[in-house]
Amino acid sequence: GESVGLHLPTLSVQEGDNSIINCAYSNSASDYFIWYKQESGKGPQFIIDIRSNMDKRQGQRVTVLLNKTVKHLSLQIAATQPGDSAVYFCAETENYGQNFVFGPGTRLSVLP
Amino acid sequence: NAGVTQTPKFQVLKTGQSMTLQCAQDMNHNSMYWYRQDPGMGLRLIYYSASEGTTDKGEVPNGYNVSRLNKREFSLRLESAAPSQTSVYFCASSVRTATDTQYFGPGTRLTVL
Numbered sequence: 001g002e003s004v005g006l007h008l009p010t011l012s013v014q015e016g017d018n019s020i021i022n023c024a025y026s027n028s029a030s031d032y033f034i035w036y037k038q039e040s041g042k043g044p045q046f047i048i049d050i051r052s053n054m055d056k057r058q059g060q061r062v063t064v065l066l067n068k069t070v071k072h073l074s075l076q077i078a079a080t081q082p083g084d085s086a087v088y089f090c091a092e093t094e095n096y097g098q099n100f101v102f103g104p105g106t107r108l109s110v111l112p
Numbered sequence: 113n114a115g116v117t118q119t120p121k122f123q124v125l126k127t128g129q130s131m132t133l134q135c136a137q138d139m140n141h142n143s144m145y146w147y148r149q150d151p152g153m154g155l156r157l158i159y160y161s162a163s164e165g166t167t168d169k170g171e172v173p174n175g176y177n178v179s180r181l182n183k184r185e186f187s188l189r190l191e192s193a194a195p196s197q198t199s200v201y202f203c204a205s206s207v208r209t210a211t212d213t214q215y216f217g218p219g220t221r222l223t224v225l
Contacts, residue, residue: 008152032211043116043202043216044155089154098145098162098210099171102154 008087010107019077021106023090028071030092030101035064035075038087038105047075047088077108085110114138116217118203124223125193133188133220135203143206144186145170145214146178148199155202160210161186193224 013019025033031052036044050057050064050073057064063076073090089105119134137144142163147155147170157170161180175197177189186205190197201220206212 041218043204043218045216046213049211091154093210096209096211098143098160098168099157100155100210102156104152104154 008105008107010109012109012111013080014111015080015082017080019075019080019084019108021075021077021088021108023073023075023103023106025071025073025090025092025101025103027092027094027101028068029094032093032096033064033066033073034091034100035062035073036089036091036102037084038089040086044089080108080110082110082112084108116203116205116215118201118217118220120220121218122221124225125190126225127194129193129224130189130191131193132190133201133203133222134185135187135217136185137203137205137215138184139205139207139215140183141205141215142183142208143210143212144180145204145206145210146176146186146188147202147204148172148197149202149219150199158188158201162209190222193222195224198222198224 034049035047038044048059061078065074087105089103091100091102093100116137145160146158159178161167164183203217204214206214
């Protein structure tokens with residue numbers, strides 16, 4: 001697979017446990033946020049998004065929390081499975097524009 | 113549906129050589145994007161095309177050119193490759209705007225010696 005993510009922070013969780021991945025964003029004017037999953041050797045895959053007028057959004061086994069006060073975004077994965085092992089990164093944009101700012105990512109490792 | 117396809121998967125160039133990275137999507141999307149991804153860093157937008165016939169610069173356009181050949185295809189050209197352009201390049205497409213879900217290709221790993 002690609003060499004990107006060699007020096008990323010890693011979160012190791014036991015299979016079946018819940019995972020929480022965090023992201024600090026920089027622009028207080030950002031109003032739209034996305035979480036992506038990237039498996040080794042593949043392109044990023046959309047997981048869930050949230051607009052700045054919300055503080056929580058739920059999907060299937062995933063929840064995104066947005067705290068605009070401290071400019072913090074988190075992704076919670078319930079009942080983590082081996083297939084969840086990947087690099088996860090957040091992206092933010094202002095005025096719903098094309099120029100997203102992407103975080104470097106966190107590597108999630110699911111232990112059997 | 114193949115989604116977003118990219119060619120080649122891997123490429124090694126010498127400094128000063130040129131090449132074109134190809135991208136095609138079969139989802140009838142209007143918008144297409146080129147990103148680069150460097151180790152330990154997030155994706156950075158190089159160029160995007162909001163519709164056939166239009167292209168706009170992203171965050172890091174220097175050293176690159178693009179062509180939106182038709183609705184399906186969006187190519188990225190390096191006229192004179194430099195070692196700083198060693199990276200993994202991803203193409204993406206979305207229905208209309210960047211806040212529509214972007215679908216990414218598998219990437220091209222480019223090394224410039």
